[in-house]
Amino acid sequence: MTEGIPILEIDRAGKCYGEVTALEQTSLRVGPGDLLALHGPSGSGKSTLLQIAGALLKPDRGKVLIGGTDPYLLSPNLRSQFRLEHLGFVFQDSNLLPYLTLTENICTPMLACPATDADRADALLDHFGLAHRRQHRPSELSAGECQRVALARALVLQPRLLLADEPTGNLDPENTELVLGYLEEYAAAGNAVIIATHEELAIARSNRRHPLT
Amino acid sequence: MSMITARTLTLREISHRRGNFLLGSLAVAMAICGFALTLARLRAFDAETAAQIEAFERRTATDMATLEDEIRRSMKGLGFNIFIFPKGQELAEVYAEGFASKTMPEEFVTRLAASELVKVNHLLPSLTQKITWPEQKRTIVLVGTRGEVPIRERAMKAPLIDPVPPGEAVIGFELQQSLGLQAGDQIRLMGHDFKVAQVHSQRGSTDDITIWLNLAEAQELMGKPGLINAILALECNCASVDRLAEVRAEIGKILPDTVVIEKESTALARAEARNSAKRTADQAHDQMEQNRIASKESREEFAALLIPLVALTSAAAIALLTVLNVRQRRSEIGTLRAIGIPSGTLLATFMMRAALSGLLGAAIGMLLSLAISGDTKLITPAEWMMVTSAAILFSCAASWLPALIAASQDPARLLRHD
Numbered sequence: 001m002t003e004g005i006p007i008l009e010i011d012r013a014g015k016c017y018g019e020v021t022a023l024e025q026t027s028l029r030v031g032p033g034d035l036l037a038l039h040g041p042s043g044s045g046k047s048t049l050l051q052i053a054g055a056l057l058k059p060d061r062g063k064v065l066i067g068g069t070d071p072y073l074l075s076p077n078l079r080s081q082f083r084l085e086h087l088g089f090v091f092q093d094s095n096l097l098p099y100l101t102l103t104e105n106i107c108t109p110m111l112a113c114p115a116t117d118a119d120r121a122d123a124l125l126d127h128f129g130l131a132h133r134r135q136h137r138p139s140e141l142s143a144g145e146c147q148r149v150a151l152a153r154a155l156v157l158q159p160r161l162l163l164a165d166e167p168t169g170n171l172d173p174e175n176t177e178l179v180l181g182y183l184e185e186y187a188a189a190g191n192a193v194i195i196a197t198h199e200e201l202a203i204a205r206s207n208r209r210h211p212l213t
Numbered sequence: 214m215s216m217i218t219a220r221t222l223t224l225r226e227i228s229h230r231r232g233n234f235l236l237g238s239l240a241v242a243m244a245i246c247g248f249a250l251t252l253a254r255l256r257a258f259d260a261e262t263a264a265q266i267e268a269f270e271r272r273t274a275t276d277m278a279t280l281e282d283e284i285r286r287s288m289k290g291l292g293f294n295i296f297i298f299p300k301g302q303e304l305a306e307v308y309a310e311g312f313a314s315k316t317m318p319e320e321f322v323t324r325l326a327a328s329e330l331v332k333v334n335h336l337l338p339s340l341t342q343k344i345t346w347p348e349q350k351r352t353i354v355l356v357g358t359r360g361e362v363p364i365r366e367r368a369m370k371a372p373l374i375d376p377v378p379p380g381e382a383v384i385g386f387e388l389q390q391s392l393g394l395q396a397g398d399q400i401r402l403m404g405h406d407f408k409v410a411q412v413h414s415q416r417g418s419t420d421d422i423t424i425w426l427n428l429a430e431a432q433e434l435m436g437k438p439g440l441i442n443a444i445l446a447l448e449c450n451c452a453s454v455d456r457l458a459e460v461r462a463e464i465g466k467i468l469p470d471t472v473v474i475e476k477e478s479t480a481l482a483r484a485e486a487r488n489s490a491k492r493t494a495d496q497a498h499d500q501m502e503q504n505r506i507a508s509k510e511s512r513e514e515f516a517a518l519l520i521p522l523v524a525l526t527s528a529a530a531i532a533l534l535t536v537l538n539v540r541q542r543r544s545e546i547g548t549l550r551a552i553g554i555p556s557g558t559l560l561a562t563f564m565m566r567a568a569l570s571g572l573l574g575a576a577i578g579m580l581l582s583l584a585i586s587g588d589t590k591l592i593t594p595a596e597w598m599m600v601t602s603a604a605i606l607f608s609c610a611a612s613w614l615p616a617l618i619a620a621s622q623d624p625a626r627l628l629r630h631d
Binding site: 051076083107108 | 216217218219221222225226228229230544545547548549550551552553554555556557558621624625628
């Protein structure tokens, strides 16, 4: 992405499903170093906004620019490539592939990007204290461990924008601290992180907040 | 550090969801098994009926050879049955007198033997005349013959009668009995002396009052040098529609100044019987062949219905199983699409899975077919290769549409429904 241009810029984006409004008109600008917390009650549109920001869900109105590019003008395959190169996702339920080992799960983005430095997966596992679990399957891990693996998978290609949906929702305080600490570090390194959360601790640790009602 | 590839992903997924994968392979195996067994049954039917027809042909050939040999021996035993007389010879006179009064050049037999004659064998020129034996004052039949004339380009067959050497005579039974002659005795005939070379046993015909001499000597005695009044021949035992007409046509072309008659109806009747038997056997053979073709066509028609039906059922089962697999993997597909894995890579993993399912299905199908049929040579290795390739293509084709739809789905939609 080009320096000086916001990593993410959402201008009056909104989304409806039939007569149900999933996201009221929202604008947002995120730059390097931002750790932004989207917070609000259930159904306020946190996950929807995250998907719109992640080039997954085209808004009914408004505009989305990621690093100056509108991903919704790209073809589905190019948008997929765009997500691979610029975005990282952490899902609320980890969404790890049950039949792959932790290492393989972290490396799944490399299916589309085989030239990536595979040692980075090991480094991330070390960082999240899961080095001894490399060959384990997700079913052998706790929810917190799975969430750390999902975070490692989102970070393996070092995206400029990391989007995390309730990344600490299933974690104990110790793991919550570990994950939030890493997200702070990642944002401080010149990247942008957006988390959708309703946890006070996560909101408090963010350097920017965007409430949704 | 292990890299993840589409192959690893596919193999891990198969290992994780073995049931679905094995069911897909069994659907392919069912189609392969149905195809192989139907083909094997068709081939077994072919082989069985071909063996039956071959056995029938062998039996018929043996029977016909036996019959033909009987006819041949029968016709040979009856002697010559074709008589060639000079043109203009009254046949009534021949039947009344037993010989022709008209003569023809002896050279006729040479011409006949030199031709490409196929319808008759054993050519024997003769000069026959009823005379009064002056020395004995009795009526006899004098026959001059030089022995059988070899036919061009044909191996000499064993002669039906032996030639009479010059200076010798063969005597009929009645003459031998009434004159008390023995082999080696001397007789005098028309002023010439002859040694009795052989005496015949009783035949019950004019042969019993006949003397056979060398042809040249007989021609001299009868004052007809270089002439004969009959050529005797033995008709070949060739299967034909109208044998006598064919013999006449053939001889007529070579010797237009002759007439041909046939006698000895017993032999001819047997030849006719043989020809009739051959025709009947041929008809039975044709009927068998027609029945075989009709039965084969009926089986092929059934197979033409059965095989596509089994294939369609299997294809439907594979497609359904792929749909089930896709439904089970909605979250997985959504996640992979969300993190940027292209739909082509996902489609490739589905197709790889389908190909492996087809390969395993082909192997199971082959083993099942072999076990059911008990025939290790059921289908050739080349055909197995073809069937295996077809099974892989078949499985991929059946999985293609649901896999394509799954790989192209909107990831947000997939994740939202998760």
